[in-house]
Structure formats: structure tokens, C-alpha cells
Amino acid sequence: MTRRTILMAPGLGYLALFLVVPCLIIFAYSLFERGTYGGIDYTLTLENYQRSATSLFARIFLDSVRIAGTATLVALLIGYPAAYAIAQKPRNRQMALLVLVMLPFWSNYLIRTYAWIVLLNNQGLINRTLQSTGVIDQPLPLLYNEFAIVLGLVYNYVPFVILALYSSISRLGPELREASFDLGGSAWTTFRRVTLPLTAPGIAAGAVFVFVLSIGNFVTPDLLGGGQRPMLGNLIYSQYLSARDWPMGSALGFILVVIMLALLFAQALLSARASGEGETRLAPQPARVAA
């Protein structure tokens, strides 16, 4: 055995046993039938996957895609200008600003979500303030709906989007943008034709992160959605812990993993293509200057 193998053996062994094997088990479970009393009946079937396409499951699936998609879009719209603003600051202040962005991300997810219950509920801070200033008579229905879920997801994941976009934006030198301005491009044209395409890998990385974490989320739809809009994560949860239908829950979990892998693959392709293009587009320039 080489030194490298010895160093890696405990870690790889651990991940094989506690990650790979468990994932294979749920994949296998997804192909079996549910036992009469909630166990596994070891008869091969594709029924769980067929059932996932039926109207009840399909509706929750579409709801999840819509909610996760909205959260992703909003997080990008908020995160992009913020990351851009940080990248424009003096270098020595950028790190501090990023740490400040990431700090809430590291505190407890449940507590960050709970904060929005305090703000949004009928007797909450926002409704009380609006009522006492006479803007509204009746409390606005801010909590326990899709709006609250999207807000909670954006709040929790926007720091990561800003981080992903920052690393992409800060890598852009000012030269290309200045060239575009010099050639008469307006600020908007420069952004649309130069900055945006070159930061596409960062956008993709941030988007995939928010979408994957949102679609499999359990806590936010549960606490802020009040169970009104269950998502894929809640469905898996209830199949496992309430319905005791582990094969169905496993099939849904496997579908979630497939969605995640497909998105990560697409993102890897995009960033590989972008870096390839960037090289061919940028490489001739120094040569031309040298000539």
C-alpha cells in the first residue's frame, strides 16, 4: 500500500460505508413494494416511479419547481448587484464585506427562519407597525403562503449567491469593460454584452445551489408555509415518517438526487465552455500587444 492509500483509507472507507452504501440502499428500496405494515416487501416494481407521475405527486413536484425557481431568480436579482457593488470596493474592504454577508448564513437555519415568523405573522412586527400607523386596517396575510416560503428561501441562500457571484465578478479585470466603453458601448450594452456573459459560470453556480437546496427543503415550507404548500422535501419526509411508505420516499429521494446531478452536470459544462471561450477570446490579445 502506498502512503497515499493509507492516508485516504479511513476517509474513503467512512464515506463508502455511510454515504455510498446508504444511497444504494434507498435506490434499491425505491424498486421494491411497500409492505403491509410499513416495512419493505422485496418484490421488484417500478410502481413507485409510476406513482410519482400521478396528479398528486406531480402537483407537489410542479409547486416545488415553481417555488424553487422563483427563489432562485429573486436571489440572483438581489445577489448580482450586491456582489458587483462589493467587487467595486477597495480590495482591503472586500473581504470584510463578504464576511459580513456570510455571517448570518452560518447561524442556525431554524432561528433565521423563525425570525421571519416574528416579522410576518398577523400580530407580527410588520403588520402591527402598518396597523398602528394607519396604513392598513386588517393585517396582511404575509405568513403561511408561497410568498413567505420564497422570502425565507431567498433570505437563507442569498449570502451564498453573493459569494459565488463575487468570485466570478472579481476575476474580471476592468480592461474589457473599459474597452467596451471606449468603443462607444453604453453602460447597459457593456453589462449585457461583456460582463454578464463572462460571469455566467458564477450565475450558474449560485443558481444551482439555491435551486437544489430550495427544492429539497423541508424546514421553510413547513414553518413559513405552514404546510399549505408542501414541497419535494416535505413529501419525502411524510412518506418516511407519516405514511411509512419507505419505497415511495426513497423513489422521491432518488428523483431529487437525479435532478441535482443533472443541474450540477449542466453547470460544469457551462463553466468548462465559458473558461474555454474566455481563453480563446482573451489569449490573442497579449500576442497582439507584443507584436
Added chain:
Amino acid sequence: MIARDPIRLWLNAHLGLVYLFLYVPILVLIVLSFNKSGLPTAWTGFSTEWYGKLIANPKILSAAGNSLVVAVASTVISTVIGALLAMGLEEGRPTPWLDALVAAPMIIPDIVLAIALLSFYTLLNMSLGLHSIVLSHAVFNIAFVCMVVRTRLKNFDRSIVEASIDLGAGELTTFRRVTLPVIAPGVIAAALLSFTLSIDEFIIAYFTAGAGQGSTTFPMQIYAMIRFGVTPEINAIATIVIGFSFFLVLLSQRLNGEVAP
């Protein structure tokens, strides 16, 4: 230049609003935790009453104790295993498929890891409790430790290891006197982060804790309290948890000198 200045102004205003968006909810909880009435409606005077109530609540204390045990145990396991893994991966040719395997626990949805581990333990007829939470948390913590330590190792000049071996030091001496001191800040930062992750983790713990009240962790207790309704005690818990995690993260930043991923 004139055309670009309003844009800069607008960007900075936007950034300011984003910071408000991120911090106002947290600040509201902190302020409310010191409000005598505990309600968000009116300020009725400064009080530490709700903190007193927390200390007197045995359920909260036992949950906090459980979380501490779980976090320490899973941090110890994953720091050792994860740091060795990082050293192994950084030696020799890059192996993309191993990199993917090691990164997988960081991106796999929590709920999937939760049901996979519960199915695994059930199939093995394993008893569930704090020990199964520890084993489960180590899965994602190993990935995290490995990533942080690898970043540290990438900036590490390997020739000093060769120099040490050329000068006659054995493998262990070289590790203890050369490699370890260089990667130590990264390893400590990684340990702090995995402690933070473990102490905050809810869904995997919820699935792998088993039925007993004895293995309720702190996030599980918080979840139960939030589901029960808005109570001022949660504000006090929130303030303590936020203060604690901010302290740990800033400490780990300081040690490692870079922004946490």
C-alpha cells in the same frame, strides 16, 4: 465617468439594503429577547427574565447538552479522518472521481442523506440515539474538514517536507515538526466549522435520533418550540445561538485568514 456615477450610487444603496435585509430580522430577535413583555408589539422595558427562564428549563438544558456531545464527538472523528483524507488527496495525481465523492456530502440534499442513513441503520438493526447522530454528522463534516484543509495544503511548499526527509527525519517526525505546524490553523478552522455545522444541524439529526426524548438535540428542541408557537423564550435562545455561532465563525476566519465557503 459622469454616466457611471449614478450607477455606483445605486449599487451602493442596493448593497446597504441587502445588509439591512440580512441583519434586521436577527437584530429584531436580539432586541425582543430583552423586552420585558417578550412581545414584538411594544417595548415594556429591559429585562433578562427570558434568559432566566431558559436556564430553569430542563428540556432546553438537556437538549443543549446533547448537542454539545454530538458536536464534539463528530468534530473529533471528522477532523482526524478529514485531515488525513485531505493530505492523501493532495499527494500524487489529481483524481476527479475521488474529489467528486468527497464533495458529495456537501451538496446532497439533507433530506436524502437523512432517509438514506435511517434506512441503513434500520437495515443493520442498529439502535438509534446520540451515537447514530454522531456517525451521521461525521459524513458531511469529513467533507467540510477535507475541503478546508486541502485549501491550506494547496499553498504549502512541498519542498520543505522533502528537505526534512533529506536531513534524516522520519515520516512521523516530519509530520509532527513540519507538516502539522503549517496546516494547524487550517485544521483548527475546519474543526470549528464542523462543530458549528453539527451543532446547528436539524433534519439529519431528527431522522437518525430515534424515538427517545433522551436524544433530542438543541435544534430539535428549537423546532418543537417554534411549531408550538411564538414564545419569547425562543428569542433568548436565538440571541445566544447567534452570538455563539458568530463568535465561532469569526474565530475560524481569523485563524484561516480567508472567507468561509
